[in-house]
Amino acid sequence: MTKCHSGLKSTFVHVLLPLLLGGAIYLLFRPSSLLMFSWCQKLGLTPALLAVRNLSPALRSLLPEWVIMSAPAALWSYAAVSWTALVWSGAPCTEATFWIVLACAIGPMSELGQRVGWISGTFDPADLALYLVGVLLALTGMSYRRNILC
Amino acid sequence: MLRKRLFTLGGLIALVILATGTSDTNTSGSGGGTSQEVHLNATVNFTGTQFVIQNNDSFAWGNVELAINFGLMSGYSLKVGQMRAGERYTAGAMQFANSDGERFNPFTHKPQNFTIFCDTPTGRGVYSATWN
Numbered sequence: 001m002t003k004c005h006s007g008l009k010s011t012f013v014h015v016l017l018p019l020l021l022g023g024a025i026y027l028l029f030r031p032s033s034l035l036m037f038s039w040c041q042k043l044g045l046t047p048a049l050l051a052v053r054n055l056s057p058a059l060r061s062l063l064p065e066w067v068i069m070s071a072p073a074a075l076w077s078y079a080a081v082s083w084t085a086l087v088w089s090g091a092p093c094t095e096a097t098f099w100i101v102l103a104c105a106i107g108p109m110s111e112l113g114q115r116v117g118w119i120s121g122t123f124d125p126a127d128l129a130l131y132l133v134g135v136l137l138a139l140t141g142m143s144y145r146r147n148i149l150c
Numbered sequence: 151m152l153r154k155r156l157f158t159l160g161g162l163i164a165l166v167i168l169a170t171g172t173s174d175t176n177t178s179g180s181g182g183g184t185s186q187e188v189h190l191n192a193t194v195n196f197t198g199t200q201f202v203i204q205n206n207d208s209f210a211w212g213n214v215e216l217a218i219n220f221g222l223m224s225g226y227s228l229k230v231g232q233m234r235a236g237e238r239y240t241a242g243a244m245q246f247a248n249s250d251g252e253r254f255n256p257f258t259h260k261p262q263n264f265t266i267f268c269d270t271p272t273g274r275g276v277y278s279a280t281w282n
Contacts (some may be wrong), residue, residue: 032274036171083161101159
């Protein structure tokens with residue numbers, strides 16, 4: 001029971017919370033032409049979203065540009081690596097390492113894919129750097145990293 | 151072990167799907183720039199029972215959604231579809247409904263704000279007005 005509770009808490013703190021933060025940055029500060037705004041509209045969340053976005057000009061002046069533009073990348077990669085590490089905690093090292101390396105690679109590779117034109121979007125070195133920051137934070141921050149990097 | 155693999159794959163696929171939500175629906179080709187939020191040029195009048203909305207822009211609004219008294223978890227909305235440039239649209243106050251399906255009653259509720267949300271040729275359009 002305690003182990004299960006601890007796992008849920010870890011999932012919330014290391015996976016859901018970073019995703020919620022990253023999503024909030026997008027919904028508050030980024031152009032509403034993003035696909036996620038269409039999703040919100042289909043879910044009937046437009047009025048609530050507009051109400052929240054009315055607060056964004058005041059908040060935006062408090063945040064540096066890189067937080068708005070690139071921090072979601074770090075939060076996403078942190079969540080992806082943390083999720084994989086949580087699932088594979090205590091599992092045999094070889095396969096755990098494979099999945100965790102895969103999770104580490106997705107964010108940076110997607111950015112590099114934009115650089116060479118394989119994935120639509122605009123390459124941004126700051127996004128790449130922050131994907132890597134998220135990966136490093138997730139790897140070093142988790143207590144079971146010694147199992148991951150064996 | 152199979153369960154772990156499925157959990158991992160499922161989680162990563164969900165994360166990738168979430169990430170696609172950050173793609174811009176108005177970019178032209180790969181490497182296109184992001185479009186901006188467009189402030190709509192509109193006029194909204196309330197007659198007591200009807201809202202009269204005029205599109206003063208030189209372009210059509212698509213996928214139009216009108217909202218009254220929106221809040222964090224409240225508000226009444228109405229989907230209109232398209233409004234051509236210069237078009238005037240009249241919406242009865244009771245056509246607006248909240249997420250529970252309850253209609254806006256102009257005799258018991260005062261309209262305090264009005265919002266238009268739509269697609270424009272250059273991005274998502276927004277208009278917001280308040281009444282004292």
